[in-house]
Amino acid sequence: MQRSSIAKAITLASATGLMLIGAQAQAQDTFEWKLVTSWPKNFPGVGQGPERLAKLVEEMSDGRLTIEVFGAGQLVPGFEVFDAVAEGTAQMGHSASYYWKGKAPAAQFFAAVPFGMNAQEMNAWLHYGGGLELWNELYDDFGVEVMAAGASGVQMGGWYNKEINSVADLDGLKMRMPGLGGEVMNRMGVAIVNMPGGEIFTSLQSGAIDATEWIGPYNDLAFGLHQAAEYYYYPGWHEPTVMFEAIINDDALAELPADLQAILRSAVRDVNQDVLDEYTARNNDALATLINEHDVQLRKLPDDVLAQAQEISAEVVQELADSSDIAGRIYESYREFQDKVVNYHAISEQAYYNARNPDGGTSLGQE
16 A cells, blocks of 8 residues: 555656646747738838837747737738738737728727827826727727737828918818828818828829828938928827727737736837837927928918818717717717816816917927
């Protein structure tokens, strides 16, 4: 009996050891992912965010998870990122959700809402106001998970090849503008043309379009848009920010051990803030370069343009909210959060800006 007990103990110890070895081996499995984007490879700001994400994940995981980043057109076209991730062609994507309005119209709420929340407010809604849960519910049927992965901050109003003095000057223009802002402009007499970022410069230069918006001075300077249009308008009422998204294939994510999933989530959250920080740091210097070195004409959009845009925006956004149950629930959550944060920001952020800059605070040649 004693020998039998000893034999059983040895067998149990051996099995336990093998289990531990197996668990350690599993924990050390390596994973190689592809990440496709809607941006040119290594493009400043939005294009460099995915590169930083890949580097951060590799460092944090000690090489157990590596991510190869593909710019728009390198593996799939920029407007096919969502499909590539949903179908498993790539495990991950980086883009902006208003590009998928044909698949999930309510996705536009998570990119940019005209006259809506800015980057700080959007991040608060997504992470502490239930927005991210609704975003993932919207994407559930596509087999992907989504996380916020950067923000542009308030964008510019766009580049025009002629001066805009009233709403009448918009009539008949051909303009590149995506999302809800594009629908608003369409109702203001503008012919909207959708195209990925990499096609904007040649289209504007050739006259295929008369105007465009892209992101802001940092990216617009890099694209050389000042070589194709003279007038640069603000404010970017149509995109008070764009929230960029990291979309991840559900099956690929489930294959990762818990610690690698945690590393990936932490890295995306880090990049989400880092992209916004870079835009905040770079935009003003780029704007000064555009004005002082390239003689760009900085203009404020006329009051009647902004007033009509705001009126039509309310109609467009409400129509989207009424289009489906989930769109209605998303907009209700968005609107309630915006109402609360606007009330507080009126006596905090906005009041501070007014006190700090009573004269408007800019000397960059505006008219």
